[in-house]
Amino acid sequence: MSRKIGDVILDLQNISLRFGGVKALTDISFNIREHEVRAIIGPNGAGKSSMLNVINGVYHPQDGKIFYRGVERKKMEPHMAASTGIARTFQNIALFKGMSVLDNIMTGRTLKMKSNMLLQALWLGPAQKEEIAHRRKVEEIIDFLEIQHIRKTPVGRLPYGLQKRVDLGRALAMEPQILLLDEPMAGMNVEEKQDMCRFILDVNDQFGTTIVLIEHDMGVVMDISDRVVVLDYGKKIGDGLPDEVRSSPEVIKAYLGAGH
Amino acid sequence: MPTQVNFDSLDGLHTFPRLLFHHAKVRPNAPAMREKYLGIWQTWTWSDVAERVRALACGLASLGFKRGDNLAIVGDNRPHLYMMMSAAQCLGGVPVPLYQDAVAAEMLFVLQDAGVRFAIVEDQEQVDKLLEIKDQLPSLEHIIYDDPRGMRHYNQPFLHDVHELMEMGRIHDRNHSDFLNDEVEKGHFDDVSVMLYTSGTTGKPKGVCQTHAAFIAAAQGGAQVDKLGAEGDILSYLPMAWVGDHLFSFAQSLVCGFTINCPESGETVMTDLREIGPTYYFAPPRVFESLLTSVQIRMEDAGPLKQRLFHHFMAVAKRCGGDILDGKPVSGGDRFQYWLGNLLIYGPLRNVLGMSRIRVAYTAGAAIGPELFSFYRSIGINLKQLYGQTETCAYVCLQPDGQVKSDTVGAPAPGVEIKIADNGEVLVKGAMLLKEYYKRPDATAESINADGYFLTGDAGFLDEDGHLKIIDRAKDVGKLSNGAMFAPNYIENKLKFYPFVKEAVCFGHDRDMVCAFINIDVGAVGNWAERRNIAYSGYTDLAGKAQVLEMIKSCIEEVNAALAHDAMVADSQVHRFLVLHKELDPDDDELTRTRKVRRNFIAEKYKVLIDALYGGKGKQYIETEVKFEDGRRGKVSADLAIIDVKTFPIAKKAA
Numbered sequence: 078m079s080r081k082i083g084d085v086i087l088d089l090q091n092i093s094l095r096f097g098g099v100k101a102l103t104d105i106s107f108n109i110r111e112h113e114v115r116a117i118i119g120p121n122g123a124g125k126s127s128m129l130n131v132i133n134g135v136y137h138p139q140d141g142k143i144f145y146r147g148v149e150r151k152k153m154e155p156h157m158a159a160s161t162g163i164a165r166t167f168q169n170i171a172l173f174k175g176m177s178v179l180d181n182i183m184t185g186r187t188l189k190m191k192s193n194m195l196l197q198a199l200w201l202g203p204a205q206k207e208e209i210a211h212r213r214k215v216e217e218i219i220d221f222l223e224i225q226h227i228r229k230t231p232v233g234r235l236p237y238g239l240q241k242r243v244d245l246g247r248a249l250a251m252e253p254q255i256l257l258l259d260e261p262m263a264g265m266n267v268e269e270k271q272d273m274c275r276f277i278l279d280v281n282d283q284f285g286t287t288i289v290l291i292e293h294d295m296g297v298v299m300d301i302s303d304r305v306v307v308l309d310y311g312k313k314i315g316d317g318l319p320d321e322v323r324s325s326p327e328v329i330k331a332y333l334g335a336g337h
Numbered sequence: 338m339p340t341q342v343n344f345d346s347l348d349g350l351h352t353f354p355r356l357l358f359h360h361a362k363v364r365p366n367a368p369a370m371r372e373k374y375l376g377i378w379q380t381w382t383w384s385d386v387a388e389r390v391r392a393l394a395c396g397l398a399s400l401g402f403k404r405g406d407n408l409a410i411v412g413d414n415r416p417h418l419y420m421m422m423s424a425a426q427c428l429g430g431v432p433v434p435l436y437q438d439a440v441a442a443e444m445l446f447v448l449q450d451a452g453v454r455f456a457i458v459e460d461q462e463q464v465d466k467l468l469e470i471k472d473q474l475p476s477l478e479h480i481i482y483d484d485p486r487g488m489r490h491y492n493q494p495f496l497h498d499v500h501e502l503m504e505m506g507r508i509h510d511r512n513h514s515d516f517l518n519d520e521v522e523k524g525h526f527d528d529v530s531v532m533l534y535t536s537g538t539t540g541k542p543k544g545v546c547q548t549h550a551a552f553i554a555a556a557q558g559g560a561q562v563d564k565l566g567a568e569g570d571i572l573s574y575l576p577m578a579w580v581g582d583h584l585f586s587f588a589q590s591l592v593c594g595f596t597i598n599c600p601e602s603g604e605t606v607m608t609d610l611r612e613i614g615p616t617y618y619f620a621p622p623r624v625f626e627s628l629l630t631s632v633q634i635r636m637e638d639a640g641p642l643k644q645r646l647f648h649h650f651m652a653v654a655k656r657c658g659g660d661i662l663d664g665k666p667v668s669g670g671d672r673f674q675y676w677l678g679n680l681l682i683y684g685p686l687r688n689v690l691g692m693s694r695i696r697v698a699y700t701a702g703a704a705i706g707p708e709l710f711s712f713y714r715s716i717g718i719n720l721k722q723l724y725g726q727t728e729t730c731a732y733v734c735l736q737p738d739g740q741v742k743s744d745t746v747g748a749p750a751p752g753v754e755i756k757i758a759d760n761g762e763v764l765v766k767g768a769m770l771l772k773e774y775y776k777r778p779d780a781t782a783e784s785i786n787a788d789g790y791f792l793t794g795d796a797g798f799l800d801e802d803g804h805l806k807i808i809d810r811a812k813d814v815g816k817l818s819n820g821a822m823f824a825p826n827y828i829e830n831k832l833k834f835y836p837f838v839k840e841a842v843c844f845g846h847d848r849d850m851v852c853a854f855i856n857i858d859v860g861a862v863g864n865w866a867e868r869r870n871i872a873y874s875g876y877t878d879l880a881g882k883a884q885v886l887e888m889i890k891s892c893i894e895e896v897n898a899a900l901a902h903d904a905m906v907a908d909s910q911v912h913r914f915l916v917l918h919k920e921l922d923p924d925d926d927e928l929t930r931t932r933k934v935r936r937n938f939i940a941e942k943y944k945v946l947i948d949a950l951y952g953g954k955g956k957q958y959i960e961t962e963v964k965f966e967d968g969r970r971g972k973v974s975a976d977l978a979i980i981d982v983k984t985f986p987i988a989k990k991a992a
Contacts, residue, residue: 216375221486226604228376279487 082303083111085144086287087132087255092141094127094311101127102138105313107306109255114281114288116298118322119308120331125291126168128308129257132289133158133165160188164253166244168260168291174233178243181232182218185250186211218246221283222276238269245276255287256280262294270294274301295332299323307331351526352549354390354427356591358521361387364567364594370416371570373601373609381416383594389417389503391517393424396506397455398516400479400497404429404523407451407532411435411444411466412459414573414599417483417499419587421457426530426549428520433532433544434578441466445473447534447542451775454478457499461487464496526550531587532775533580533727544775545580545727554768555725555732556588558751562735563697567594569616570694574599574606580727581701585619588730610691618698622705625720628690629712650678651715658683658715663739683716692718699723701731706834707743714741722746724807728784728791729753730769734805745804755805756790761822762811763797764790796824798905808906813936815846821908823851825936828909831899835892836861840921842934843911844947850912852950854943855889856920862888877975880916886980889916893982901985910984913950915957917943918975924964946977955979 087109094102102124109115117125130136131143134153143150145161164185172181190197190211196204219225222242227235232243241261248256261277262270278301280286292298298305299319307315307322309331315322322328350356360369365384372379381389402408408425410432412418422432433451435444437459444466448456454476458464464482471477481497482488488496510517530549534542559565573586590597595617600609636647657671667675687693698713698720705722713720719738724746725731733755736747749755753767770791774780784792796814797807808814809824817823825843828851832841840856859876862885866873873879897910921927927939940947942961949957960974 213375216377220375223602225373225376225601226608229608282489283486 082113085109086111086146088144089132090142090144092131092138092143094131094136094138100311102131103311105308107313107316109287109289111287112281112285113303114277114290114301116290116292116302116305117308118292118295118298118305123308124311125308126259129165129259129289129291133163133257159251162254163257164248164251165257166248166259166261168263170240170244172232172240172244172247175231177229177231178224179215179219179228181243182215182246182250183211185247186215188251215250218249221279222246238265241265241273242276249280253286255289258288258290260291260293262292262297270297277301351553352426352524352528353530353588353591354423354521354524357390357423358387360591360594367567367594368596370419370597370599372416372599378612386420390420390423390427391510392503392506393420393499394427394506394517394520395509396502397424398428399505399509400455400502402428402430402455406430406455407433407453409433409435409448409451409453409456410577411456411463412437412483413603414577414582414586415459415483416597416599418457418459418577419597422531422587426524427517429524429528431529431532433534434583435534436576436578437463441469445470447544448474448477451532451544452476455481457481457483460484464488464491524549526553529772531583533578533583535727543777543780546772546775547730548772551769551771552584552588552730553592554752555584555730556592558732558753559584559589559735560593561751562737565589565593565595565617569593569595569696570598570613571595571617571619572600572606572610572613572615573597575619580731581619584731585617607691614691614694616694616696618692618695620698620700621702622700622709623703625700625705625713626709629709632686632690647682650682653678654683654715655711658717659711662714662717662719663741679717686716687718695719697721701725704830705743708834710743724805726793728771729765732769733765740802740804742804745800745806748804755799757798760811761796761798761814763793763795763805763807765793766790817845817851817908818847818849819908822905823909824906827906828896828900828911829934831896832893837865837889837892840934842936842939844940844950845909848951851909852947853893853911853914854939854946855914855916857885857889857916876920877918877973880918881975881978886916886978889914890980890982897982898985901987904987907987911982912984913979913981915946915950915977915979918959918977919961919963919973922963949979
């Protein structure tokens with residue numbers, strides 16, 4: 078792969094997150110570089126999804142600092158994360174089941190629409206022009222993800238693997254700088270996984286999007302990520318290139334149990 | 338072989354490039370091609386296409402493409418791939434389309450055989466395939482790709498974006514403005530215009546070389562029969578390597594000047610079909626079958642009023658629809674009912690199927706069930722059959738309007754001569770015959786006889802109206818002991834048109850009567866049994882039920898009744914049959930992977946059963962070893978009942 082990995086875009090320093098007395102994350106530091114594919118792995122309950130939620134502002138860590146493009150980030154809400162260019166997909170698909178694929182992806186453009194609601198409702202002048210421009214962008218995503226044949230199909234009628242793809246499309250519609258993917262391959266068969274891997278790599282390659290990925294399938298993680306951070310019980314136990322992580326004794330212990 | 342076509346009427350337009358530039362001159366702004374891009378149909382006019390073809394051809398020339406070179410084309414139906422076909426022809430080269438879903442190793446033989454130096458492919462997937470085998474293709478010099486997606490990191494110097502090629506061509510064209518016109522002028526109608534490889538079910542694939550003259554003759558003949566003009570649309574979705582697509586999309590479009598429409602992707606064909614509403618349509622029988630099934634399924638979910646309307650008017654259509662289409666006399670009452678039905682049911686139905694504007698639809702490639710065939714005709718879609726092979730530009734017989742019969746493939750097309758050989762084989766002659774098999778003079782000599790007839794390998798006969806009826810592959814046709822012709826496939830196909838019959842194997846060569854093995858269709862028969870409260874545990878159990886045997890028997894009797902009307906095959910009525918205790922399976926070597934029955938293997942494996950059929954027994958015990966999908970082996974045994982079927986006296990031996 079010949080992408081140029083750039084400077085640190087997101088720097089997390091000494092993050093700790095507690096829910097009452099439960100420590101979800103303890104003193105975790107790592108960074109994410111521009112244009113890289115960064116995987117977060119770990120056994121169940123290790124704090125991976127909490128970490129993503131910290132990154133996009135759903136949870137607010139009690140301790141620690143987050144620097145986004147070198148600027149310290151204050152407490153913020155998820156929609157602010159979205160407008161600064163962070164998009165995500167969800168472990169449990171979060172789409173409008175009764176709406177078509179096209180409309181679902183269109184919702185990803187909402188933040189980018191500038192005309193007011195009344196004009197949009199009446200589909201007048203500038204709103205019409207704006208929608209056509211957004212529609213073109215959405216069609217490019219549909220083309221990119223090869224889902225032309227289900228453009229007009231309600232999402233609820235699609236198989237799981239395709240719904241995941243639409244979820245990715247909705248996140249892509251925001252034209253994010255950082256894309257957070259929460260288990261994009263969970264519950265997929267081998268072929269669907271291969272497709273998804275290809276799309277993730279294509280997104281990273283063609284749009285230069287930085288990707289943060291949570292995934293359980295080790296084969297996938299080792300294949301597509303540039304760097305991997307490993308969590309266990311809310312602590313960081315490994316960080317580095319896939320091969321380094323794979324051979325780290327602590328990681329092996331966390332995954333396979335002691336004695337291996 | 339020499340071609341004898343009347344080219345005076347063509348004003349010198351006797352090669353495809355000349356036709357293309359002619360259209361660009363006389364109808365520059367008419368649509369030539371459409372493709373859906375980002376959800377919107379984009380149109381190229383004839384002058385756009387001509388400009389691009391010019392640029393592509395000059396681009397190829399500046400890469401060193403020369404007269405006589407072969408250009409491999411791999412990909413879905415895309416405008417640029419069709420344009421590249423024309424571009425190669427402009428330079429006196431030969432396009433060689435390949436099946437796009439073949440794996441690299443399968444393409445290797447064709448690419449080596451054709452000595453390909455240039456290839457145009459659709460996308461990264463196809464580029465990867467070619468790169469995989471490039472080591473074994475020393476002759477391959479340049480690969481051009483249409484879709485740049487994912488190609489950013491490919492920096493091999495021999496890879497070119499199609500737009501880059503066009504730019505090179507435009508510069509070349511500016512510097513040598515007479516070059517291309519001269520090249521087109523040099524083209525002769527007896528030059529090879531395209532090379533299509535036969536699928537190679539028997540041995541290695543062979544490259545069939547067809548001349549401009551042959552394809553133009555075939556396209557003109559078809560256009561003449563169906564009165565095709567420049568107004569019209571066709572959806573081009575069948576593989577470009579297939580002769581049918583080359584005739585309908587490429588050759589006829591250039592001869593008549595109608596519009597080619599390329600679907601967005603393989604999966605969107607049905608939607609695109611509705612949006613385009615083609616006037617001219619071509620599909621193999623299985624496409625028509627799946628369309629009908631989807632209609633039936635959706636009808637079952639409809640409300641009771643709609644269902645009643647549908648069934649009432651479908652009965653009307655069945656009674657008189659076909660006759661109305663054929664222009665035969667129909668009573669006033671029926672006409673009124675049909676008019677009403679057209680308003681309420683047939684019109685909307687055609688619209689849903691994307692067939693509102695269809696003037697002519699064709700099917701070919703396999704036998705089509707009479708029910709299926711007449712369904713489409715009865716709702717006002719002019720569905721017809723044709724017959725031909727790669728070697729004859731898919732142009733031998735066409736069903737003329739008003740003379741459509743479900744069991745023949747139509748009358749010889751204009752300019753085609755048909756002769757039936759002594760062994761029943763169909764021989765054809767005409768301008769559309771192949772020039773030769775590429776680098777295979779032996780095969781060419783074998784397939785064309787001394788009188789210039791091509792040996793099709795199909796057995797058939799001409800009926801009383803002079804329509805050709807194909808019954809079987811010539812090598813499968815045998816004789817009953819009384820000397821009458823025995824065509825197993827013909828009878829088996831007739832049996833398989835019943836939804837309850839999944840597979841049938843007929844025996845009769847050198848015997849005094851025809852007997853059959855039947856495989857029931859578990860889905861259809863199971864459904865049938867459930868509705869009658871017949872309990873069963875599995876295939877073997879269901880196949881042995883007396884009611885099921887009785888039902889199959891009535892199906893076979895209907896087939897016998899139909900056979901009795903046909904002098905040529907009347908002796909082949911099925912006298913006795915049994916329903917096999919297991920499904921024929923490719924895992925047990927009883928079927929080929931493409932699900933064709935391996936007659937001889939089955940005959941040997943179930944010799945006991947055949948002996949019982951011909952020995953007059955009423956029952957036979959059999960035990961068979963089967964392989965399960967996970968590799969385990971097991972045994973299936975049953976006591977099979979052998980049933981005598983009513984046969985019918987031969988209706989008219991006179992013919």
